Amino acid sequence: MKKEQVKDLYEQHMIVDFPQSELKTLDQIMSYLDLGIYTIYGLYEKEELLAYAMFMLQEKKEFQLLDYYACNRKYRGRGYGSYLLQELSKVDQTSKGYLIEVESVRTAANEEERMIRERRIHFYEKNGLRRTSLRTNVYGVEFDILYLPIQWDGEDTVLQAAIEELYLQMFGEVNYEKYTTIEKIATNYAAQTE
Secondary structure, three states: OOHHHHHHHHHHHHHHHOOHHHOOOHHHHHHHHHHOOEEEEEEEEOOEEEEEEEEEEOOOOOEEEEEEEEEOHHHOOOOHHHHHHHHHHHHOOOOOEEEEEEEOHHHOOOHHHHHHHHHHHHHHHHOOOEEEEEEEEEOOEEEEEEEEEOOOOOOHHHHHHHHHHHHHHHHHHHHHHHHEEEEEOOOOHHHHHO
16 A cells, blocks of 8 residues: 555544544554554555555564454455455565464453454454464554464464564563563463363
C-alpha cells in the first residue's frame, strides 16, 4: 500500500476497526514506514478496500510481526481475510515467516470473550498458522504466539529471539524492559488454557 493511501486507511477504517487503546498514531505508522520497518498490504477490488494487513519488520527483514489485520466491515464473513493471508504468504519472497499475537484464551474475562478469542485462533489455524510454545505479556495483555512459516519452520527459540528484537524495535529498550515479558510454555494447548 502506498503512503498516500495510509491516511485514508487510518481515518476510514482503522479508527473504527480497532479500539483507541490499541491504535498507534498515524504519525507513528508513518515514521515506521519512513524507517523501512513497516509494511502495509491492502486487498482491493477496483478502488474498494476489502481487507488489510500491517506488519512490523525486523531490521534484517527475516520475520514479520502482524500489527493490524482486518476486513472492511462491509465485507466481513466473505473470506477476504483468509484470501489476503494466503496470498501474502504466496507472494512474500523475503520473509521466513509471520509471527502473530493472539490474546490468550486463558485470560478471557468471560465466556463471550473466550469464544471470540477461540474463533480468532481457529481462523488463523485454518489459514496455516501453528501454535508456538511462546507466550508474551505486553503492557499487561497476555498473548499466545502463532507462526505462519513461509520459507522456514524450525525451533521456537529462533522465533523467541525474533519477537524480542521486534518488541525492542517497537517499544524501545526502556519500555521493552518495563512492559514486556516473553516465556516458553507447555506445548500441550489443553494445559495452556487451564
